[in-house]
Amino acid sequence: xxxxxxxxxxxxxxxxxxxxxxxxxxxxxxxxxxxxxxxxxxxxxxxxxxxxxxxxxxxxxxxxxxxxxxxxxxxxxxxxxxxxxxxxxxxxxxxxxxxxxxxxxxxxxxxxxxxxxxxxxxxxxxxxxxxxxxxxxxxxxxxxxxxxxxxxxxxxxxxxxxxxxxxxxxxxxxxxxxxxxxxxxxxxxxxxxxxxxxxxxxxxxxxxxx
Numbered sequence: 751x752x753x754x755x756x757x758x759x760x761x762x763x764x765x766x767x768x769x770x771x772x773x774x775x776x777x778x779x780x781x782x783x784x785x786x787x788x789x790x791x792x793x794x795x796x797x798x799x800x801x802x803x804x805x806x807x808x809x810x811x812x813x814x815x816x817x818x819x820x821x822x823x824x825x826x827x828x829x830x831x832x833x834x835x836x837x838x839x840x841x842x843x844x845x846x847x848x849x850x851x852x853x854x855x856x857x858x859x860x861x862x863x864x865x866x867x868x869x870x871x872x873x874x875x876x877x878x879x880x881x882x883x884x885x886x887x888x889x890x891x892x893x894x895x896x897x898x899x900x901x902x903x904x905x906x907x908x909x910x911x912x913x914x915x916x917x918x919x920x921x922x923x924x925x926x927x928x929x930x931x932x933x934x935x936x937x938x939x940x941x942x943x944x945x946x947x948x949x950x951x952x953x954x955x956x957x958x959x960x
Contacts, residue, residue, distance in 0.1 A: 785930035801913030809845035870914040
């Protein structure tokens with residue numbers, strides 16, 4: 751009887767530990783949405799929706815926190831309001847111990863060893879709403895500087911409205927989603943990192959350009 755009771759106690763303890771671990775993981779998933787850009791020095795360029803650069807900063811140690819907010823949500827099936835935690839549009843960027851708080855803008859973080867093949871926002875292209883969304887304008891701009899690209903894969907980064915911002919090129923290019931940095935995409939160009947926040951991008955084989 752004593753052995754059975756002891757076994758029951760152990761089972762309860764194991765179950766309780768599992769529940770606490772699960773809760774710990776859930777809590778971490780909600781609150782610890784932050785990550786660090788580790789490696790060499792980075793440029794941090796900020797653009798508005800039309801692709802105009804509004805700010806440039808740089809630093810070696812960069813931490814990014816995604817702010818969590820409580821949001822009121824209505825459930826039609828129960829006819830009740832409830833509170834849920836969700837990602838805010840505000841991100842806090844700590845650069846060498848100093849803070850930059852950004853909301854809604856396109857942010858490009860790239861290794862200082864990376865040099866853009868072209869900076870489209872310096873071309874003074876007409877930035878009317880219809881022009882920005884015109885794919886022929888974008889493809890024409892890329893094709894017009896084809897000879898600037900020294901390597902076979904071309905990365906074109908565009909604003910949220912589709913205006914081209916930067917073009918990079920490299921022999922080995924790939925992308926990945928950062929689990930610890932929601933709304934961020936990491937690109938690697940010949941071993942050098944580039945992070946984009948709230949931006950569109952294309953990776954194109956140079957042979958496909960007209």
